[in-house]
Amino acid sequence: MAIIKSRKCLAGAHVAHHKNTTEKETKQLPLSKKVTIPLLQHMGAPCEPLVKKGDHVCTGQKIGDNSAFFSVPVHASCSGVVEDIVSFTNIVGATCKAVVLAVDEEQQQAPVSRPVIETREQFLDAVRESGLVGLGGAGFPAHVKFGYRDIDKVDTLVVNAAECEPYITADYRTCIEARQDIVDGVRAICKFLNLSRVFIGIEDNKAFAMEVLDEAFSPEDHVTVVSLPSVYPQGAEKSIIYATTGITVPRGKLPADCGVIVSNVSSVAHLGRYLKTGMPLIEKRITVDGDAVSDPQNLMVRIGTPVRDILTYCHVSEDDCGKVLMGGPMMGSALADIDAPIVKNNNAVTCFLEKSSLLPKTTACIRCSKCIGVCPMRLMPAKLEKAYDKRDAEQLERLCVDLCINCGCCSFVCPAKRHLAQKNQLAKAFLKELKSKEDKKA
Amino acid sequence: MSKWTVSPSPHMLSSNSTSNIMFDVIVALFPALLVGIYVFGPRALIVTLVCVAACMLSEFVIRKLMKRDNTLGDFSAIVTGILLAFNLPPQIPLWVAALGSVFAIVVVKQLFGGIGQNFANPAITARIFLFVSFSTYMTTWTVPFGYQHMADAVASATPLVDIASANTLDLFLGNVSGCIGEVSAAALLLGGIYLSIRRVINPLVPLTFIGTVFVFTWVLGENPVNHIFAGGLMLGAIFMATDYSTTPATLRGKLIFAFGCGVITTLIRVFGSYPEGVSFAILLMNLITPLIDRCTQTKPFGAGGKQHV
Ligand code: SF4
Ligand code: SF4
Numbered sequence A: 001m002a003i004i005k006s007r008k009c010l011a012g013a014h015v016a017h018h019k020n021t022t023e024k025e026t027k028q029l030p031l032s033k034k035v036t037i038p039l040l041q042h043m044g045a046p047c048e049p050l051v052k053k054g055d056h057v058c059t060g061q062k063i064g065d066n067s068a069f070f071s072v073p074v075h076a077s078c079s080g081v082v083e084d085i086v087s088f089t090n091i092v093g094a095t096c097k098a099v100v101l102a103v104d105e106e107q108q109q110a111p112v113s114r115p116v117i118e119t120r121e122q123f124l125d126a127v128r129e130s131g132l133v134g135l136g137g138a139g140f141p142a143h144v145k146f147g148y149r150d151i152d153k154v155d156t157l158v159v160n161a162a163e164c165e166p167y168i169t170a171d172y173r174t175c176i177e178a179r180q181d182i183v184d185g186v187r188a189i190c191k192f193l194n195l196s197r198v199f200i201g202i203e204d205n206k207a208f209a210m211e212v213l214d215e216a217f218s219p220e221d222h223v224t225v226v227s228l229p230s231v232y233p234q235g236a237e238k239s240i241i242y243a244t245t246g247i248t249v250p251r252g253k254l255p256a257d258c259g260v261i262v263s264n265v266s267s268v269a270h271l272g273r274y275l276k277t278g279m280p281l282i283e284k285r286i287t288v289d290g291d292a293v294s295d296p297q298n299l300m301v302r303i304g305t306p307v308r309d310i311l312t313y314c315h316v317s318e319d320d321c322g323k324v325l326m327g328g329p330m331m332g333s334a335l336a337d338i339d340a341p342i343v344k345n346n347n348a349v350t351c352f353l354e355k356s357s358l359l360p361k362t363t364a365c366i367r368c369s370k371c372i373g374v375c376p377m378r379l380m381p382a383k384l385e386k387a388y389d390k391r392d393a394e395q396l397e398r399l400c401v402d403l404c405i406n407c408g409c410c411s412f413v414c415p416a417k418r419h420l421a422q423k424n425q426l427a428k429a430f431l432k433e434l435k436s437k438e439d440k441k442a
Numbered sequence B: 001m002s003k004w005t006v007s008p009s010p011h012m013l014s015s016n017s018t019s020n021i022m023f024d025v026i027v028a029l030f031p032a033l034l035v036g037i038y039v040f041g042p043r044a045l046i047v048t049l050v051c052v053a054a055c056m057l058s059e060f061v062i063r064k065l066m067k068r069d070n071t072l073g074d075f076s077a078i079v080t081g082i083l084l085a086f087n088l089p090p091q092i093p094l095w096v097a098a099l100g101s102v103f104a105i106v107v108v109k110q111l112f113g114g115i116g117q118n119f120a121n122p123a124i125t126a127r128i129f130l131f132v133s134f135s136t137y138m139t140t141w142t143v144p145f146g147y148q149h150m151a152d153a154v155a156s157a158t159p160l161v162d163i164a165s166a167n168t169l170d171l172f173l174g175n176v177s178g179c180i181g182e183v184s185a186a187a188l189l190l191g192g193i194y195l196s197i198r199r200v201i202n203p204l205v206p207l208t209f210i211g212t213v214f215v216f217t218w219v220l221g222e223n224p225v226n227h228i229f230a231g232g233l234m235l236g237a238i239f240m241a242t243d244y245s246t247t248p249a250t251l252r253g254k255l256i257f258a259f260g261c262g263v264i265t266t267l268i269r270v271f272g273s274y275p276e277g278v279s280f281a282i283l284l285m286n287l288i289t290p291l292i293d294r295c296t297q298t299k300p301f302g303a304g305g306k307q308h309v
Helices: A120-129 A142-146 A170-177 A179-193 A207-216 A237-245 A265-277 A307-313 A370-374 A381-389 A393-398 A409-413 A420-441 B018-040 B042-065 B076-086 B094-112 B122-133 B168-173 B185-197 B204-219 B224-229 B233-240 B251-271 B278-295
Strands: A003-005 A034-038 A062-065 A080-089 A095-103 A156-160 A197-203 A223-228 A260-264 A283-289 A297-302 A321-326 A348-353
Touching: A003 A207, A034 A080, A062 A095, A120 A142, A120 A179, A120 A265, A142 A260, A156 A179, A156 A237, A156 A265, A170 A179, A170 A207, A170 A265, A170 A283, A179 A207, A179 A260, A179 A265, A197 A207, A197 A237, A207 A223, A223 A237, A237 A260, A260 A265, A283 A307, A297 A307, A307 A321, A307 A348, A370 A381, A370 A409, A381 A393, A381 A420, A393 A420, A409 A420, B018 B042, B018 B076, B018 B185, B018 B233, B042 B076, B042 B094, B076 B094, B076 B122, B076 B233, B094 B122, B122 B233, B122 B278, B168 B185, B168 B224, B185 B233, B204 B224, B204 B233, B204 B251, B224 B233, B233 B251, B233 B278, B251 B278
Parallel strands: A003 A223, A156 A197, A156 A260, A197 A223, A283 A348
Antiparallel strands: A034 A095, A080 A095, A283 A297, A321 A348
């Protein structure tokens, strides 16, 4: 067992850490009176409601599912009565149904029990039933990732505990507070997917988490804790694979194609706990911070809790606050409505004061190449922007805009304050639209 | 309308800004300016002020005429003004200095779209323009500290003409005749170190330029130490070959650029009919920068081919 230093890693930006909540033990947020549980909290097909208006549901009861493979069931995060089933638009603009629960006093738990697993199929079923999606990113269904067609060629698990976003410490607290769950989760994944080595990537500003995890595993687990430089975005999937294993995931390929599966540390912890208790994903550890939060916290929050309740609990004054983010400042999405519910892949609520919410004026590119220097994907954002402004599809392809992971480093460093990362997102949408038009013609 | 600001990520930006960068360049030019004033007297300061004022005024007026926003706040016109003054002999008539400034800003910079768009370095191009148009004024040198003995405008050849016999320490400290900002290698190096620490420039670029001149002049049997301390090499390598607009984008490209500058400078100095080659070298390399850029693009991660930055 050892903690090793990563020898080579991809570029990034030196972003202020603001990890104010590392020592803040997770507190349980009191239950809200009402929760709104969207039936699409994953990449893939939205779930159909399994309950109807007026039904009583128990904590942990399945309330939405879809027989499609690319879908993940949704569970009631509290017990209560289904007040309504409404249509809901999520943060990326997709629409689905959402179950609105009036939370009751009794808080009855559904009769859950420890799943019995002997085979890989049963394991994958259990992963699906646990409601697990990629908790660190876009909510990719975990059973799909683990059920990769050539899983026998995969031998490496990379546990992503880098937590490179400023402010957020939820994963760090998971490492400290749920270390046994992480160990159990890692062991189960390795056992059923037959993986032989494990790397846990953690940024070097979290030395204690490295020690804790290093001690928690035994030598038979073949776990190596890898210390990553605290340069944002070391937690990006391709970055952490490169930094821990040295493997370059080629353009257009999945990590699994290269023999690697990456899982966020919170996902692993949830899985470990589920296999012991049978309680599906109903709550998330969330960091509440930002310059508008005077008392930053780590909170355990039930899925579906309105962000407004979290702000109230943390005494965030709505008058001073100008911007509320789902997630951290580098990749989080700004909320237009603070009644939006917490979903599975949220790990933070970041609030900024009015004065820090406004973006500075954009000026002319001075060709300083800072954007090129920080891009982890080695793209040329300044050039990409020009290509997009000209709607030059060929040039965008040639410059590999598809590789952009929207990490925001380029926009962050740009002295001219150009919206480079956003332009790349627009460029990707533009290429997609172009392609679908061509497909229609053909 | 909701009260919440909704904008795309990232929501946190660095403190970098164009004006901060230009301000750093101005700070880095200060030691050389002080030495220039010390060696050549108040006249050096007056020429510098005239250039800066003319640059700012012409930038303001031309942007107005072209109906574009006012860009004086990015300080880049001030940088151009100081750099041009540094490239002029202290006894230059003030109207010539002003004319050079207007040329630099209007013709070289703004007609091509302003900051970041010009392909040639404004100060260098203006220097060459003045050199070609007013070669007498541009080659009338002042003896160092002449102003203290009321002996202004005494012609004295620049050390480049007779490089073998020049005193290395004088070259290093600035006790020589020459252009206002070129005389002290030490002061320019100080500025270069500051810019490197502030990450405004990559020190490998001037090092490559200077190193190339050193090696090639040595190979050709010249005095390499005097060569690197004399003339406009330090000024050109530290402040002009690192200009963002007119040099390649990637580090590989920048190093090729610097190497090319070094080779051309040496060739002109040793074999050419002009004693100084730095300005021509940089301008020539400016012209082929688009070509270098095309050949030195980054290889995106995992997109095949060899990986380098
Ligand atoms: S171009 Fe994309 S991947 Fe590169 S720094 Fe910008 S957002 Fe990140
Ligand atoms: S960081 Fe901004 S100013 Fe610098 S080259 Fe990139 S786009 Fe241009």
